[in-house]
Amino acid sequence: MNEFGQIAVELIVGYVALFIMAKILGRTQITQITPFDFISALVLGELVGNGLYDVNVGLAQVLFAIALWGLLIYATEMITQKKKELRELLEGKPVIVISKGKILYDALKQTKLDLNQLQHLLRARNVFSVREVEYAILETDGTVSVMKKAPYEQPTRQDHNISASQATLPVTVIIDGEVIWDNIRENGWDEQWLQKHIRHAGFENYSDILYAEWQEGKGMHVQAY
Secondary structure: OOHHHHHHHHHHHHHHHHHHHHHHHOOOOHHHOOHHHHHHHHHHHHHHHHHHHOOOOOHHHHHHHHHHHHHHHHHHHHHHHHOHHHHHHHHOOOEEEEEOOEEOHHHHHHOOOOHHHHHHHHHHOOOOOHHHEEEEEEOOOOOEEEEEOHHHOOOOHHHHOOOOOOOOOOEEEEEOOEEOHHHHHHOOOOHHHHHHHHHHOOOOOHHHEEEEEEEOOOEEEEEEO
């Protein structure tokens, strides 16, 4: 068999072996993949890739490596289902990052999550203002589960035949004690305007503020560290 034929055979066999292993190990959505699953997938791909292009590695060795690695993954999955401590070690555990409407700065540092990333995750849950959130939990798959504050969990306007008012996006003005001057200037505001509103919220120094946002009709929302 020539070189290309050998590669074709190994590729097909590797594909079938990985497909069978995926069926055995069970279904996992992309959003449910844990760091351990991600590493396992990388290693499996590397095993097949090396077997394809390394002339010293035959088809039998590729299948053996896939089978052994699959067995290790399967054993780990079985153990983690029964051992809570090992499951937390490999998959991590959910972390509360907003509690009772307050951003937990220590939790952000623990999870290596910055405020920009938190805002992005909240927007993915259709939450555009931190002030709407009662609780937010960072799940092990990197998504955020959100419980809104009671006033924001009301029925829709259509339910009460109320005419809709124009929606406005909140504007982030301070993150981690630093003023987002681009946002200030884009909205036609200045430092005097900002100082006026943070003083009204009970703050004197920007460095004392973890997060601040302004929303038309609702005013300034400020949180300390």
